[in-house]
Amino acid sequence: MRVLLVHPSALMYSEIYLRLEPLGLECVATSIRGAGHEVRLLDLQIFTHRDYWRELEAFRPQAIGFSVNYLANVPEVIDLAVATRRRLPGCFLFAGGHSVSFIAAEVVEHARGALDCVVRGEGELIAPRLLEAIGDARLSTLPGVVTADGAGPAPLMHDDLDRFPPARDLARHRRKYFIGVLDPCASAELSRGCPWDCSFCSAWTFYGRSYRKTSPEAAAADIARIAEPNVFLVDDVAFVHPEHGLAVGRELERLRVRKQYYLETRCDVLVRNREVFEYWRRLGLRYMFLGLEALDEESLKLHRKRITPNENLRALEIAREIGFTVAVNIIADPSWDERQFAVVRDWALTVPEIVHFTVATPYPGTEIWHTESRRLTTLDYRLFDVQHAVLPTRLPLARFYEELVKTQSVLNRKHLGVAALRDTAGLAFRLALRGQTNFIRMLWKFGSVYSRDRQYSDHFKALRYSMRPPEAHGASRPRARDLFVHLGAPSRA
Ligand code: B12
Numbered sequence: 109m110r111v112l113l114v115h116p117s118a119l120m121y122s123e124i125y126l127r128l129e130p131l132g133l134e135c136v137a138t139s140i141r142g143a144g145h146e147v148r149l150l151d152l153q154i155f156t157h158r159d160y161w162r163e164l165e166a167f168r169p170q171a172i173g174f175s176v177n178y179l180a181n182v183p184e185v186i187d188l189a190v191a192t193r194r195r196l197p198g199c200f201l202f203a204g205g206h207s208v209s210f211i212a213a214e215v216v217e218h219a220r221g222a223l224d225c226v227v228r229g230e231g232e233l234i235a236p237r238l239l240e241a242i243g244d245a246r247l248s249t250l251p252g253v254v255t256a257d258g259a260g261p262a263p264l265m266h267d268d269l270d271r272f273p274p275a276r277d278l279a280r281h282r283r284k285y286f287i288g289v290l291d292p293c294a295s296a297e298l299s300r301g302c303p304w305d306c307s308f309c310s311a312w313t314f315y316g317r318s319y320r321k322t323s324p325e326a327a328a329a330d331i332a333r334i335a336e337p338n339v340f341l342v343d344d345v346a347f348v349h350p351e352h353g354l355a356v357g358r359e360l361e362r363l364r365v366r367k368q369y370y371l372e373t374r375c376d377v378l379v380r381n382r383e384v385f386e387y388w389r390r391l392g393l394r395y396m397f398l399g400l401e402a403l404d405e406e407s408l409k410l411h412r413k414r415i416t417p418n419e420n421l422r423a424l425e426i427a428r429e430i431g432f433t434v435a436v437n438i439i440a441d442p443s444w445d446e447r448q449f450a451v452v453r454d455w456a457l458t459v460p461e462i463v464h465f466t467v468a469t470p471y472p473g474t475e476i477w478h479t480e481s482r483r484l485t486t487l488d489y490r491l492f493d494v495q496h497a498v499l500p501t502r503l504p505l506a507r508f509y510e511e512l513v514k515t516q517s518v519l520n521r522k523h524l525g526v527a528a529l530r531d532t533a534g535l536a537f538r539l540a541l542r543g544q545t546n547f548i549r550m551l552w553k554f555g556s557v558y559s560r561d562r563q564y565s566d567h568f569k570a571l572r573y574s575m576r577p578p579e580a581h582g583a584s585r586p587r588a589r590d591l592f593v594h595l596g597a598p599s600r601a
């Protein structure tokens with residue numbers, strides 16, 4: 109069967125700082141190809157909708173699978189499915205991915221027959237079985253599969269992360285993938301899941317708080333196959349188990365792999381496992397993202413980060429001592445006024461780290477989706493991208509965005525201003541000589557992407573698909589199992 113896998117367009121944040129390969133779709137592609145199907149992949153972060161229609165003409169797919177890792181992409185994917193259904197009525201259309209797993213039935217409903225099903229959870233084990241069951245009444249009885257007729261049992265989670273290495277050969281125009289100065293940049297994963305349980309995050313609820321690792325040999329072999337000089341490690345929290353990080357590193361040394369790496373981890377993991385980070389610094393780890401989230405104890409408790417402000421600060425010191433370039437995230441609450449923005453701005457200007465902001469957003473799959481007592485001000489999926497305020501703001505909404513954008517632009521100037529540009533000019537020039545212009549373009553794009561007016565006016569776009577709101581806002585803490593997509597132990601099926 110001819111199968112096309114599609115990743116939707118980039119969201120706001122990715123328009124500037126990064127664009128990364130659709131690793132999840134590439135893993136699903138490996139499993140589908142393994143079952144004998146012909147697979148193509150189209151990434152709309154790079155290609156346009158016009159390219160999508162051309163691809164349909166040229167490839168004539170018999171099945172199309174859309175990736176919906178991000179809530180904000182839901183309307184785009186439904187619109188594409190509806191239009192595709194009109195052009196290719198016989199084609200089997202399905203969607204899967206992180207966010208859609210929490211709202212599968214409502215998305216099937218929105219699509220009004222345009223999507224044959226939504227697949228919850230990991231795609232590797234179920235995708236080939238799904239294709240086999242097309243046209244069969246068994247479809248809605250498959251694990252994780254939700255159709256208009258009903259839903260199958262809990263989705264399957266596989267027990268061997270080595271089994272479906274990403275089909276990177278399917279991602280076209282790979283030179284378009286980058287993160288900051290790591291241009292071009294590929295992605296890889298060493299582990300899946302997160303054992304913590306932060307109240308604002310759905311990484312742990314998706315995998316039922318499980319944590320799985322690749323074998324050091326397979327992880328290193330996968331990275332060794334990557335052509336790009338830079339690698340983004342997509343793990344939710346890198347090096348939770350230091351011995352695993354050390355073992356992967358030793359394998360990379362044995363294979364003489366030399367690359368630059370970017371990863372994301374927790375501050376306490378860095379403090380506790382300093383030696384593995386030092387070792388990876390020698391292997392080429394240069395950049396890391398630390399989810400600081402808040403500067404004060406009370407907010408950290410509210411987010412259930414299970415960490416203290418002192419541990420956070422200690423992690424920043426360690427990262428500086430080792431010589432990493434660090435980006436940190438702070439969650440801006442819609443209740444912030446000018447004073448709170450100013451406090452964070454002042455702090456951010458005193459530290460060498462790159463400081464990013466996300467806006468506190470309850471979304472399906474998170475605990476705060478159920479417990480947040482403030483009423484949502486919008487049910488527009490497109491605004492659930494952690495860059496918009498979906499809860500009531502204390503400041504008038506336009507003022508809130510003005511403060512947010514002002515803070516972001518002060519911090520942006522700190523790193524991309526004239527002085528910083530002097531430091532990066534040589535690098536930008538060398539990249540340009542090699543035809544790599546993603547990083548250089550990024551330097552000039554901030555003003556066109558982050559603007560008070562753009563963010564504010566996004567709230568007044570016509571609402572086509574309305575999210576199903578939480579059943580009771582301000583409800584008590586739900587049982588963890590009721591939040592999980594994956595239940596129970598990994599399987600081999
Ligand atoms: C790497 C990553 C990124 C990368 C994106 C890489 C990419 N091009 O997809 C970057 C850094 C760019 C990124 C950015 C953002 N991210 Co992000 N990201 C992740 C992270 C840590 C891992 C994703 C990943 O690659 N996993 C590994 C692969 C193998 O797994 P996977 O993609 O989930 O795919 C599997 C299944 O989902 C499924 N599947 C996926 N697609 C399909 C399709 C079909 C048809 C089927 C059947 C199955 C299927 O099968 C795959 C294999 O098992 C997740 C957390 C997580 N654990 O998922 C957050 C996460 C997805 N991101 C999140 C957020 C909020 C963002 C941002 C909005 C943040 C921001 N500050 O603006 C941006 C927006 C990105 C955009 N689209 O433009 C949230 C999602 C929130 C939401 N509900 O919408 C998550 C869950 C993190 C969190 N803590 O809550 N992100």
Ligand code: SF4
Nearest residue numbers: 302304306309311344
């Ligand atoms: S924020 Fe980080 S540590 Fe907390 S649950 Fe999500 S991935 Fe895990």
